[in-house]
Amino acid sequence: MALSLAVKSAPHLCRSLPAVMNADDTLTSSVSMPAVRPPSLLGLTLLWHPDPSRAGQQCVVPSASGLLALQRHEPLFQSAGQAGAALEHRCIARAPLLIARRADDSVQLTLPDSAMSVAVDGNRLTERETVLTREQIGRGAVLELGGHVLLCLHWMGTPPVHNPLPGVLGVSTAAAALRTQIRQVAQTELPALLLGETGTGKDVAARAIHAASRRGGRPFVAVNMAALTESLAAADLFGAVKGAYTGAQHARAGLFSEASDGTLFLDEIGDTPAVIQPMLLRVLENGEYRPLGARQNAHSAARLIAATDQDLGARAFNQALLRRMEGYVIRLPALRERREDIGLLLYFFLRQWNEQNGLDVQLPVALVSALCREDWPGNIRQLGQVVRRLALMLAAGETPQLAALLAPVARSAVAASAPVPPPVPAATPKSARAKLNAFSEQTIVDAMESTGWQIQSAARTLGISRPSLYKLLETHPQIRRVETIPIEELRQALQQHATDLVKCASMLRTPGEALRRHLRVIGLLA
Structure with missing residues (x-):
């Protein structure tokens, strides 16, 4: 079976690949997996550099010695199939930062004989030697060098590999395994x-x-x-x-x-x-x-x-x-499981925003460092939203507060009208009801209005699931089910707004997706 072969070839990815089917469990069941050692390679990925286009370049700590001397002129960082380049920035010392993998898979950092500052996960190192545990490396340790360069120290399954699917971004082993699975299943009819x-x-x-x-x-x-x-x-x-x-x-x-x-x-x-x-x-x-x-x-x-x-x-x-x-199950890894990809994704979203707006907004390194250390419960989508909001604020000359941007929008919206209930386990129905009841009617309308009456975007703004938002809409006195709206009123809205469905949805107070489908069903929209 192709899927089981993929698992066998990369056992260290068991957290992001489906479990092999057995007689008692389906592929979507929660199957406990045996503990495994980290993959054989220790890698460094550029998260950020004064030349942001270098985000995603990598180097591998030599396996034979387990020792890497990191300084201004070496080692070379490269993308798969391209020539490598050293960090080559004045903030990087010529004296090396020593990175040594130890027998128990912990990693020792030895500071250089220089004034270059070195921070790990936001904490500046003051001791000559610091040991990072195997688990810290597994989570991806963010190194900040000289206040200008960010690196992720992490485990790797293979050296850098070519990306045959440019739309699926990422240099991590997890991203490479995902692309392999996509290509495998694409060749089947499953x-x-x-x-x-x-x-x-x-x-x-x-x-x-x-x-x-x-x-x-x-x-x-x-x-x-x-x-x-x-x-x-x-x-x-x-x-x-x-x-x-x-x-x-x-x-x-x-x-x-x-x-x-x-x-x-x-x-x-x-x-x-x-x-x-x-x-x-x-x-x-x-x-x-x-x-x-x-x-x-x-x-x-x-x-x-x-x-x-x-x-x-x-x-x-x-x-x-x-x-x-x-027929073929693929588990997509969470962004916190592929921290080494965050810099590349940041650069992609920032470049995209700049191109769309004809600007050249740059992110401060301290801000990028904080972004790279986040666990991103909303994953890539949340990262993209935050980057776009940061770019908008920086372009307007504002000083962004990352904590406010990362907090659920609904929390600040609700706080003005009602106290936020203390957090309780989200899995219980009582908890879900408590969270939904915290939203005022106007908060829900504002979320729908600000997102063009799109359910998915409004749910994301409120920090809840789409099914939860549907439950709120079913009993909302100001929001209408599209089937209850008279046909003549629908015709008037279409005529008044020249078939602009966002404006029609706002006027009619009904979700845009449902409106589009209903108009097609009754023949008012091609």
Whole structure:
């Protein structure tokens, strides 16, 4: 099995790769893995440099001696397949910082005979010798040299390797293993299930699988299953004939038909309405489905990829459907498990923002250092949001406060009107209710308004999941279910705002995704 081979070839990645299936556990089950030693290589990755484009360059501590003398003119840091270059900056001393791997896999740092400051994880070293534990290296230790250069000291599985999938960024062993799995599954017709915390890039991985497959030139259609209403989910996915339900004035093709022989990406598969799950199982089993109100079955040639951040085995989820979706399972690593990638991702997001805005905003090294030390519960998505907000503030001449940017937006919004309840275990239903009840009606409206009435963005702003936001919207007196809005009112909104759906959603006080789908269903939007 290709997946088990990937695990065997990189055992140190067990935290981010799926467990091998056995008789008692599915691939999505929580299977305890045996303790393993760190990989054989100790590496240094450039997180930040006065030339920020160098972020992501790496060097490897020689295995034979386990000793590296780091100074201004050596060693060479390089990207795979490119010429290397030393740090070559006046802030780096000519006298070496000695990095020595010891027999127990701890690492000893010996300060140079110079005035160069050296900090580890934000703490300046004052002792001549400092020992970092194996676990510290496993988390990725952030070294700050001379106040200008940032490095990550970490374990590596292999020397730097070429990235064949430029859209999937990262120089870490975990990122390389992810790209290997993407390329493996892309060559098959198996359904794929992507597992990972929110913000780890499951949508990016799905698009990469599609692009690398033989279907790459065919349609890629994505749908957020959490955004489907139970009453219209079947029509959204499978289509409907004219008159199949109230308001169906025209026949409509569903998402399976739209995907044709390309790829259909079912994001948030764990939130699929229960009535739809057996229908999806049938498509996976024989490729057949029946449009709503039709007398004959239709056939789908689309390849299915699904994603979730939930434990489907522990939920009331159709287990037969889960088994079918487990044709190939990929677990995406959290950003805290690939700290050496943070600098490269920072540079990507900053360069992207600068290009879009025609500016050249630069991040202070102290700020970058703090960013690299964060654990990022919202992962890559949260990192990108924070970088864009930082760039906006710096461009306006403001002094950003990182702690305020990292705190959930909802916390400051709620604080003005109600005390924040003390933190309790998030897994309990009582805890979830307490958190949701803390939001005022106006806070929820403000979150929807500020994000263009997009559920996903508003939930992220409030610091809650999309299903939780849906629960809030169901009982909100100011926010309307799109099915309850008269057709004439919909027509007036479209005419008044020239089919600008963001403005229409704001005027009608209804989520934008649901509005778009409903307008298509009733024939008011092509």
